[in-house]
Amino acid sequence: QPVLTQPPSVSGAPGQRVTISCTGSSSNIGAGYNVLWYQQLPGTAPKLVIYGNSNRPSGVPARFSGSKSGTSASLGITGLQAEDEADYYCQSYDSSLSGWVFGGGTKLTVL
Amino acid sequence: VQLVQSGAEVKKPGESLKISCKGSGYSFTSNWIGWVRQMPGKGLEWMGIIYPGDSDTRYSPSFQGQVSFSADKSTSTAYVQWSSLKASDTAMYYCARLDSSGWYYWGQGTLVTVSS
Numbered sequence: 429q430p431v432l433t434q435p436p437s438v439s440g441a442p443g444q445r446v447t448i449s450c451t452g453s454s455s456n457i458g459a460g461y462n463v464l465w466y467q468q469l470p471g472t473a474p475k476l477v478i479y480g481n482s483n484r485p486s487g488v489p490a491r492f493s494g495s496k497s498g499t500s501a502s503l504g505i506t507g508l509q510a511e512d513e514a515d516y517y518c519q520s521y522d523s524s525l526s527g528w529v530f531g532g533g534t535k536l537t538v539l
Numbered sequence: 540v541q542l543v544q545s546g547a548e549v550k551k552p553g554e555s556l557k558i559s560c561k562g563s564g565y566s567f568t569s570n571w572i573g574w575v576r577q578m579p580g581k582g583l584e585w586m587g588i589i590y591p592g593d594s595d596t597r598y599s600p601s602f603q604g605q606v607s608f609s610a611d612k613s614t615s616t617a618y619v620q621w622s623s624l625k626a627s628d629t630a631m632y633y634c635a636r637l638d639s640s641g642w643y644y645w646g647q648g649t650l651v652t653v654s655s
Contacts, residue, residue: 430582464641466583473633473648474575474583479641517583519642527599528573528642533582 431456432518432531439537445506448534450518451499456529458499461521465494465503468515468533477516478503505536513538540564542572542634542646549652550624557620558649560634567615568592571637574608574619577648578630588637589617624653 433451440446450463457463465478476485478494481501491512493504501520505512518531545559560572574586587598591610598606607620617634632649635642 462641468583473645474635475645476641476643479643483640485640485643515582519583519585525600527587527597528585530575530583530585 430532431522431525431529432520434516434518434531434534436532437535437537439539440508441539442508442510444508445504446508446536447505448503448516448518448536450501450503450531452501452520452522453499455524456499456520456522457496457501459523461523463494463496463501464519465492465501466517466519467512468517470514474517508538510538512536540636540644542636542644544632544634544646544649547650547652549654551655552624552626552653554624554653555620555622556624556651557618558632558651560617560646562591562615562617562636565636567610568612572610572617573635573637573642574606574617575633575635576602576630577633578627583633586619586632591615591617624651626653626655629653 466474467477468474481496482494491506517533522529541563543561568591571588573588576584586602589596589608610617634646636644
């Protein structure tokens with residue numbers, strides 16, 4: 429079982445906003461470790477879309493945003509586009525495991 | 540910056556294997572390299588990390604004893620090695636580089652298929 433919990437799937441129509449949650453514990457997100465988010469398109473390597481809880485790497489559209497509160501984090505995508513259809517993963521560091529951990533992934537479907 | 544991984548492998552159970560991740564465009568010894576497994580149709584799993592500068596290695600508990608990481612500074616290449624493959628090792632394996640912003644640069648992945 430993944431250490432971080434994500435919903436298996438979310439969906440939204442083009443132009444709408446969706447959020448993907450990531451729930452951790454006091455040994456990872458709740459301990460103050462940063463949360464990262466990745467987008468994985470079919471057949472490709474993961475791509476970093478959010479780092480440091482809420483920062484976007486250069487080239488990632490402003491439609492993508494991240495937030496963190498307590499033991500949870502969220503990825504928000506506004507103005508949904510067909511190209512956003514992908515799997516999304518959250519990641520953080522876990523002090524109990526002394527290593528990085530991923531969420532189970534969320535499949536975003538653009539209706 | 541580029542991370543280029545070795546090509547797909549097809550092996551039999553019990554065989555050994557070493558796959559690679561070659562870094563270029565930066566000082567290879569200055570950044571941690573991480574390894575990630577993705578089994579068919581499944582999510583990402585963190586395997587562990589290695590610091591090529593001194594080969595300091597940290598394994599995820601799930602992979603401790605199952606794989607071995609190494610790095611060759613002279614060729615700017617990191618490796619994952621299996622001594623005895625199992626069918627359950629069938630997966631895509633990715634390497635990634637740790638930057639101040641996180642795991643930004645990723646290799647293209649190496650598909651390992653273990654089948655009798």
